[in-house]
Amino acid sequence: MSIIIAFLVLSFLVFFHELGHFLIAKAFGVKVEVFSIGFGKKILYKTYKGTQYAISAIPLGGYVKLKGQDDINPxxxxxDKDSYTKKSPLKRICILLAGPFFNLLLAFIIYMTLALIGQKTILPIIGEIQQDMPAAKSGLQKEDIILKINGEKIHDWLELNEAVIKTKGPLQIIFQRNTKILQTTLEPKKANSKNIFGEKIERNFIGIVANGDIGLVKYNLRDSIDYAFNQTWKSSKLILQSIEKIFSGVVSVNEVGGVISIVGFISKASQNDLIVLLSLVAIISVNLGVLNLFPIPALDGGQILFNLYEFITRKKISPTSLYYLTIFGWILLLALMGLGVYNDIHRLAIK
Incomplete structure (x- = not known):
């Protein structure tokens, strides 16, 4: 059952991505010839108002076929007036951007929903004060509840930690002790640590440890919008950083995962609870949105680059260059997909 849920989730993510292309293309008067979830042989299909809606045999992707556009033969x-190629470069760019934007929008909606319904997380309650650290000198005590840092609301321990790390000066902390609301100011101490990529870094510490209490944390409407935006931004930034670390050699190419890993992660998440599953779906949606913007001709980002060239130079890229760049893009994309699948199979084999 969990495998079926995983494929349904992937299909939905693809559907939402292609829905972005579909809606903006329609808005600009471009005829959509096919809207397919999946690749390969069409299993179910129906034509409505000139568009064939289909579910195809391989549920690992999908596509929107616009009149005058062919990803295989550029x-x-x-x-014709209702053709994709007849539209201006800016309109074509908008159509191409719509797919990745819808993935990011979906992630934003999921994060906002999670913030409103609440998530179980570690509460910002101090469990231990470390000696000779800024917190001990500031008067903070065990069982104090951190409410605000430099004017920002603190909902959980993760937000507390992030607020400490990002500050570049003194921390003004508002906290609750029993029924009293108190305030203190302290200067964080720099110390060596490691980031999520295992690199040595210097970061802020104040010398407090969480007491480990877990609670359901909910956000109001305004805070949920901020939370959703920040989570979508942080997820996007992390993807870009991960790719940078792969190219710089900090992260091994063996860590690259493919569709088997994605299905496996979704399958495991679906066995836990809805909150965990939705969080993973949001992360995967951000991945699809960001990665599709990469300047590879087989992806939306590559096509956007071609249209930007036409917009700036007022002339189309030469047919020969377009053809060979597209072929190169497909080879590169298939190679990356192959690497991911190879790594997935290798990981399964050594388990």
């Missing part, structure tokens, strides 16, 4: 064009 030299195909159509001069």
């Amino acid at each position: 030299l195909i064009s159509n001069e």
